[in-house]
Amino acid sequence: MSVQPALLPGDLAAASFSRFRSAAPLVHCLTNEVVQSFTANVLLALGASPAMVVEAEEAAQFAALADALLINIGTLHADRARAMLAAAETANGAGRPWVLDPVAVGGLHYRTRFARELLALRPAAIRGNASEIMALAGLDARGRGVDSADDSAAALPAARALAQCSGAVVAVTGAVDFVTDGERDYAVCGGDPLMTRVVGTGCALSAVVAAFAVQPDRLxxxxxxxxxxxxxxxxxxxAVRGPGSFVPAFLDALYALEVTDLQENVCETY
Ligand SMILES: Nc1ncnc2c1ncn2[C@@H]1O[C@H](COP(=O)(O)OP(=O)(O)OP(=O)(O)O)[C@@H](O)[C@H]1O
Ligand SMILES: Cc1ncsc1CCO
Ligand SMILES: [Mg+2]
Structure with a gap:
């Protein structure tokens, strides 16, 4: 396995974005209460469809109708947990991919236990920041050299171990995003530190990951x-002055993205 992951090739990215635009996936989002509206707007701006169907009975039914499911445990409570388990089981039964965003897993016991329960239901992909991926990997990858650290590059070994033991494609995000299936990985550069000064960019990214996880080359x-x-x-x-003007500019930029824009995935160093 390479120490320095390859950059995602522009031609693969353009082909994948083109497939996404044609498919316009319907994404069932069981996400936290802070980011629901932003997440729905991000999916809509890109050309996908969001649906936040949260009651357990309905969530279990709807997970078979949607193209993909997102489970984000940011504001977890018992009713929502019940809906999440039911929806993940339905999605698995219907052959739909589901994505786990393990918000704040690590220090908090209830959500950490619950994330372990979800992991056993085999998500197609997992997307989290460095500390979340390290903590989740620690649940099932003890003894695989998973140490503590707080940046995405340092969390890459944990992401690989998590991918190997869960079967999921794992994305660990930060200044550079690393995406791994445990055998191969890609690095994705770009973004801006301002993205961390607005709530929900990572959560919304996890919904976008779900929309892309329907494709055959999942990595x-x-x-x-x-x-x-x-x-x-x-x-x-x-083009913005700060977090307040970032949100509308970001939605506009998502809306304006063209397939050919994905061809260029340049990054001098990372
Ligand atoms: N220092 C940085 N420089 C450039 N882009 C960044 C930086 N940090 C994060 N990003 C980008 O911000 C987005 C969100 O990633 P991040 O790792 O902050 O998620 P998160 O911590 O789960 O966020 P949240 O929980 O607030 O939704 C990703 O697209 C990532 O590439
Ligand atoms: C601020 C906050 N609190 C719980 S979830 C959430 C947003 C996800 O990061
Ligand atoms: Mg997060």
């Missing part, structure tokens, strides 16, 4: 989801 597709967000983020940041 390249999840990396493309990361590139779509980082490219729109860097374009938006070039």
């Amino acid at each position: 390249a597709a999840v990396a493309t989801a990361c590139r779509v967000m980082s490219l729109a983020g860097e374009r938006a940041c070039a």
Whole structure:
């Protein structure tokens, strides 16, 4: 396995974004209460469809109708947990991919236990920041050299171990996003630190990952989801004064993205 992951090739990213635009996936989002509206707007701006169907009985039914499912445990409570388990089981039964965003897993016991339960239901992809991926990997990858650290590059070994033991494609995001299936990985550059000064860019990215996880080359597709967000983020940041003007500029940049924009995935160093 390479120590320095390859950059996501522009031709793969463009092909994946083109497939996404044609498919316009319907994404069932069981996400946290802070980011629901922003997440729906990000999916709509890109050309996908969001649906936040949250009651357990309905969530179990709807997971078979949607193209993909997102489970984000940011504001977890018992009713929502019940809906999440039911929806993940339905999605698995119907052959639909589902994505786990393990918000704040690590220090908090209830959500950490619950994330372990979800992991056993085999998500197609997992997207989190460095500390979340390290903590989740620690659950099932003890003894695989998973140490503590707080940046995405340092979390790459943990992401690989998590991918190997869960079967998921794992994206660990930060200044550089790394996406791995445990055997191969891609690096995705771009974005802007301002993206961390607005709530929900990572959560919304996880919904976009779900929309891309329907594609057969899941590793390249999840990396493309990361590139779509980082490219729109860097374009938006070039034209704004701060977090307040970032959100509308970001939605506009997502809306304006063209397939050919994904061809260029340049990054001098990372
Ligand atoms: N320092 C940075 N420079 C450039 N882009 C960044 C930086 N940090 C994060 N990003 C980008 O911001 C987006 C969100 O990633 P991040 O790792 O901050 O998620 P998160 O911590 O789960 O966010 P949240 O929980 O607030 O939704 C990604 O597209 C990522 O590439
Ligand atoms: C601020 C916050 N609190 C719970 S979830 C959330 C947003 C996801 O990061
Ligand atoms: Mg997060």
